[in-house]
Amino acid sequence: MKTVTIFANKGGSGRTVSTMALASGFLAQGRRVTVMDCSDLAGCEASPLRAWREQMATRAQLDLVECQGQEEVEDNAAAAEAQGIDVLLVDTSARIYEPQLVALDMADLIIAPAIGSLEAKRITHGIGKFFDTPEQLYGLVIGGQNRLPQATKTRKAFGFLPVFKSELPWAEALSEQMLNGDIAQFVASLSCKPDEPGFARFRAAQMAWNAVQRLTFEVEWALDGYRLEELDNDQSKVPFGRRAVA
Ligand SMILES: Nc1ncnc2c1ncn2[C@@H]1O[C@H](COP(=O)(O)OP(=O)(O)OP(=O)(O)O)[C@@H](O)[C@H]1O
Ligand SMILES: [Mg+2]
Structure with a gap:
């Protein structure tokens, strides 16, 4: 089992959305996924992950567990491992909080999402408080397309x-x-032909889904110790933009 902890020391950074998106990505690859909610809303009626799990009720490969203390995190992680779960995705809170620290400690990979450069800076400045050696910590830019200039700034701010x-x-x-x-x-439910109403919405959702799948592959490579790099001085005729390095 691989454990991926989603971390950000600022609220509203996109942790929960990233958790849900990656869960969809791994499920589409046929993986068994457990989402562990270690956020402040774990156990609350208003938990967005609970509402999401209800929408995902037909997905037998997905499980949601909620943890409010160290033992719960450890017990649920051990249970997931014993059940043969492939990927454990942990959503966390923005404040320093016991279950979150345990989840950071047991992570094979930590993903820090940032919607803007402010969150990215908070993460890089706060790192020392949370980690001794943040070897397996990756930033994740949330943005793209019409928010391109902001996405570039966020990337730099990491x-x-x-x-x-x-x-x-x-x-x-x-x-x-x-x-x-x-x-x-959702994309499948929107599916329609170019001349039918709703096509633009379908295309936008489809592009988002493609991007989620790309990200899922990249996360998987990172778990295997590879990362993508820009390809400089490439001699090949085929224009590849990036390569994976160990
Ligand atoms: N990729 C995205 N596309 C559109 N909206 C997004 C995206 N990511 C996040 N959001 C929106 O930004 C807000 C914050 O995202 P999210 O709840 O995932 O952050 P969080 O870090 O989990 O926040 P919290 O501190 O409340 O737990 C939400 O309203 C969400 O709908
Ligand atoms: Mg959240």
């Missing part, structure tokens, strides 16, 4: 941290995952 090349796009279909359930299912 400074020395490695950042995923794939972004999580800003998309209605992603912000509505709690209402729609799986982004893949």
Whole structure:
């Protein structure tokens, strides 16, 4: 089992949306996924992950567990491992909080999402408080397309941290995952032909879903110790933009 902890020391950074999007990405690859809610809303009626899980009720490969203390985190992680879960995705709170620290400690990979440069700076400045050696910590830019200049600024603001090349796009279909359930299912439900009404919405959702899948692959590579790099001085005739390095 691989454990991926989504971390940001600022509220509203896109942790929960990233968790849901990656869960969809891994499910589409046929993986068994457990989402662990270690956020402040774990156990609350208003939990967005609970609402989302209800929308995802038909997905037998997905499980949601909620944790409010160290033991719960450890017990649920051990149970997931014993059940043969492939990926454990942990959503966390913005404040320093016991379950979050345990989740950071047990992570194979930590993903720090940032919607803007402010969050990215907070993460790079706050790192020392949370980690001794943040070897497996990657920044994730949330943005893209019409928010391109901001996405570039956010990427820069991560400074020395490695950042995923794939972004999580800003998309209605992603912000509505709690209402729609799986982004893949949502895209399928919108599916229509170019001359039919709703095609633009379908295309936008489909592009977002493609980007989520790209990101999922990149996360998987990172778990295997690879990361994408720009390809300089490439001699090959085929124009590849990036390569994976160990
Ligand atoms: N990729 C995206 N596309 C569209 N909207 C997004 C995207 N990511 C996040 N949002 C919106 O931004 C807001 C914050 O995102 P989210 O709830 O994931 O952040 P969080 O870090 O979990 O916040 P909290 O501190 O409340 O737990 C939400 O309203 C969400 O709908
Ligand atoms: Mg959240």
